[in-house]
Amino acid sequence: EKIMNWSLILHEDGFWCPERLLRPLISFQRNYDSKDNDILLATMPKSGTTWLKALAFSIVNRDIYSVSQSPLHTSNPHELVPFEFQLAGQRNRDEGRDYHVFATHMPYASLPDSIFSSKCKIVYLCRNPLDQFVSDWHFHEQMCWDVKPEFAIEDALDLFLQGKQNYGPFWEQIQGYWNASLKFPGKVLFIKYEDLKKDCRSVVKRIAQFLQMPFAEEEEKNGLVEQIVKLCSFESLSNMEVNKPGKWNANFRVSNNVFFRKGEVGDWINYLNPTSASRVASLMKEKFGDSGLTFEG
């Protein structure tokens, strides 16, 4: 099933995905052989995936690269940390690395079995629905799809509320990872974009701890956590030459700058009226009920 000109298709597991990715995603589900040293970064699109990729890359490779020598100075995070559908052909993935980091937008229940039978760890980053939606809408406006969607934001919101967006429904994906993080806290770490904005340092330390590679006292004393936070900040990454308009991503048909728009909490207020916002709020209340999950922003 297609939704207007967004080229989304309903995966048999019940989530919407880009039509061109359906086969690669199914192939990943069926064939991916996860190893114990895998680290999977999971998100809804536009929830801060780029940021999480940069942070996780910096945390796990901190023995290999100093912050000043980080490949993030010359490559976009999406060129350093692949998505699951880009893994095929990366046979030499473990060369010289202790950890293998990659990302997914797939729901928890749809991940390959090997993810669960291996010791692979999952870091899930969520963002409040209004900012995620507004960010997604902008991204589609800038994307270089075959057909450029030109939706009024209200029309896009109607689709969002029906769960029809990349990897939607939003609430189903988030609930899946939220529940898993409560049930298997050693397997799934659940973090929020808003907490990263508020106190990135603490979240970075929590991620490192969860990955069983906590910062040593010496590293902390030397300010390594702060350096990583600074390197991966919106200001820093978006001002890198490689992330300027016109620098095309090696893995996507987009210019690297589209992954950096505003990077703020609460920007939705500039795009959605109070009626729209309350439609989203009441749906989220209905869906998340007393799960304990709340959103800020």
Ligand code: A3P
């Ligand atoms: P906005 O459109 O609200 O600015 P993703 O990486 O999942 O595609 O999400 C993109 C969103 O994260 C965009 O949000 C983008 O600006 C924001 N973002 C990207 N890098 C960031 C960073 N280093 N710090 C904070 N936000 C960042």
